[in-house]
Amino acid sequence: MRPSRPRRPWWKHPTVPMTRFVARLAYEGTHFNGWQYQVKSRTVQLEVERSLNASLATSPASSLLDKVCIRAVAAGRTDAGVHARGQVIHFDYPTVAVTEQNLGEFEAGLNARLPPDIRVWNISHAPPPRVNNLAAQGDWHAMYNSCGKLYTYRFSTRSVADPFQRRTRVTVPRGEELDLDKLAKMASIFEGTHDYQNFANRLLHKRRMSKKGEEFTTKRYVASVQLVKEREGEYRLDVRLDGALQRMVRNMMGGLWSVARGDMEADELRRALDGPLYPPGRSPIRAAPAHGLTCEWVYYDDY
Numbered sequence: 001m002r003p004s005r006p007r008r009p010w011w012k013h014p015t016v017p018m019t020r021f022v023a024r025l026a027y028e029g030t031h032f033n034g035w036q037y038q039v040k041s042r043t044v045q046l047e048v049e050r051s052l053n054a055s056l057a058t059s060p061a062s063s064l065l066d067k068v069c070i071r072a073v074a075a076g077r078t079d080a081g082v083h084a085r086g087q088v089i090h091f092d093y094p095t096v097a098v099t100e101q102n103l104g105e106f107e108a109g110l111n112a113r114l115p116p117d118i119r120v121w122n123i124s125h126a127p128p129p130r131v132n133n134l135a136a137q138g139d140w141h142a143m144y145n146s147c148g149k150l151y152t153y154r155f156s157t158r159s160v161a162d163p164f165q166r167r168t169r170v171t172v173p174r175g176e177e178l179d180l181d182k183l184a185k186m187a188s189i190f191e192g193t194h195d196y197q198n199f200a201n202r203l204l205h206k207r208r209m210s211k212k213g214e215e216f217t218t219k220r221y222v223a224s225v226q227l228v229k230e231r232e233g234e235y236r237l238d239v240r241l242d243g244a245l246q247r248m249v250r251n252m253m254g255g256l257w258s259v260a261r262g263d264m265e266a267d268e269l270r271r272a273l274d275g276p277l278y279p280p281g282r283s284p285i286r287a288a289p290a291h292g293l294t295c296e297w298v299y300y301d302d303y
Contacts, residue, residue, distance in 0.1 A: 015067070016064055016067050016068055016094055017094070017095040017096070018068070018092040018093065018094060018095060019092065019093055019094075019095045019098065019125065020090055020091070020092050020125070020126040020139050020140060021090065021091055021092075021093055021098070021123055021124065021125060021126060022088065022089070022090045022123070022124060022125075022126040022127075022140065022142065022303055023088070023089055023090075023091075023107075023120050023121065023122060023123040023124070024086055024087065024088060024120070024121050024122040025044070025048070025074070025084060025087040025088065025089050025118070025119075025120055025121075026084060026085050026086070026087070026118070026119050026120075026121065027044050027083065027084050027087070027117055027118040027119070028083055028117040028118075028167065028168070029044070029078060029080070029081050029082045029083040029084070029290070029291070030081060030083075030117070030167045030291065031117060032044050032080065032081075032117075033080045034077060034078055034079050034080045034082070035074050035076075035077045035078045035087075036077050037049070044074075044078070044084075044118060045072060045074070047114060047115055047118055048072045048089065048114070048118065048120070049070060049071060049072050050113075051110050051113040051114045051120075052070040052072065052091060052093070052110065053065070053069065053070050054113050055106070055109050055110055055113060056068075056070060056093070056094065056097060058109075059097045060096075060097070061094050061096050061097040064094050064096075064097070068094060070091055070092070070093060071091065071092075072089045072090070072091045073089060073090050073091065073141070073142050073143065074087060074088070074089050074142060074143070075087060075088040075089070075142045075143050075146050075149070075298040076143065076146075076149065076243065076244070076295070076298070077246075078293075078295055079246070079247065079250075079290055080290060081289075081290030081291045082290050082291075082293045082294070082295070083168060083291070083293070083294040083295070084294065084295040084296075085294055085295070085296050085297070086150075086295065086296055086297035086298060087295050087298065088142045088146070088298040088300075088303070089120075089142055090126055090140065090141065090142040100125075103123055103124065106123060107120060107121065107123045110123075124303075126139065126140040126303075127140050127145075127300075127302040127303055128140070140302075140303075142298075145300055145301075145302070145303075146243075146298050146299065146300055147242070147299050147300060147301055148223065148240060148241065148242055148298075148299040149240070149241060149242075149243065149244065149295065149297065149298050149299065150238065150239070150240050150295075150296045150297040150298075150299070151238075151239045151240075151241075151244065151249045151293060151294065151295055151296060152236050152237065152238055152239070152293070152294050152296050153170075153236065153237040153239070153249065153250070153253045153288065153292045153293050153294075154168060154169040154170070154230075154234070154235070154236050154292050154294070155169060155170040155171070155172060155234075155235055155236075155237075155253075155288075155292055156169050156170070156171045156172065156233055156234050156235070157172050157178060157180075157233050157234075157235070158171070158232075158233035158234065159174060162234075167291055168291060168292070168294065169234065169291075169292060170288065170289050170291065170292035172257075176261060177261070178257065178260040178261060179260045179261075179262070180227065180235070180260065182259060182260055182266070183227060183256050183257070183259065183260040184226075184227040186256055186259050186260075186266055186269065187225040187226065187227055187237065187256060188225060189269070189270055189273060190222045190225045190239075190252055190273065191222050191223070191224060191225055192221070192222065193219055193220070193221045193222075194219065194220065194222070194273050194274050195218050195219050195273070195274045196218050196219070196220050196245055196248050196273070197218040197277050198251075198272040198273070198275060198277060198278055198283060198285060199245070199247075199248050199251040199252055199255070199272070199273070199285060200218060200245035200246055200247065200248050200251070201245075201246045201247045201251075201287075202246055218245060220241060220242060220243060220244065220245065220248070221241060221242045222239065222240070222241040222242075223240040223241060223242075224238070224239075224240045225237065225238070225239050225240075225252070226238045237253060237256070239252065247287050249293060250287040250288045250289075250290065250293055251285050251286075251287050251288075253287075253288035253292070253293075254285055254286045254287050254288040255269050255272065255284075255285050256269075257288060258284065258285075258286070264284055268284060272284070272285055
């Protein structure tokens, strides 16, 4: 039996026709406390929604402000300090306020209201819903319709770091030797489907927050993990996966660094993957710094 549709969200007035839009989002995450809205912190979601509602306030449909409040939904959350180049959001906007002809002006207006460390691009009407998509309203959904993500982690082993990359690339401390051949070989152990409970944070909170009757799983599929040499002394770890747990990619990078430095045996990293959950405070895995991580792309079959 097909589940009944959820009730209409509070920010949609039943008499206001709304159209769902999708857009790419790029942001430099240094001065953001992550994606998700927080009461006393600057977040990407806060700035995006502020721009969307300000745009509506100056449109011919400004009288609708007392009936709707525009909310943005991302394909996934990023932590404080993490960047994005190809993040994806969707949002519902009054149909009368935006037409196919003025989408370019709409995008330009949003960017004019956004701070310089965020830009929205490639705004378009969301694809039609799929028959098997049971997301809210049955509409296309940035999170539930995604079929994969690409994360990159950038780091430098140069003795003199490039100051222009200090916010997006982690510099390995001077005097610390990394066996990059070992790191590249060990990266492949993450490929395939594995249990990442030792590479995730706030698992107890996630299990509590999972919907009633919905089993929370820490198993994830990782399509590929590759070390790329960008230029002398500068490297990038490319991780393509179906979805990540909180700090999962940073913990993967931290574990690989520990093996490459000789602080951890390769077998210990293998045991952490798919192994029993470590007791609190006993895990040998340490997350790599946030600013080296970028959400490069979110993949879809229809966008």
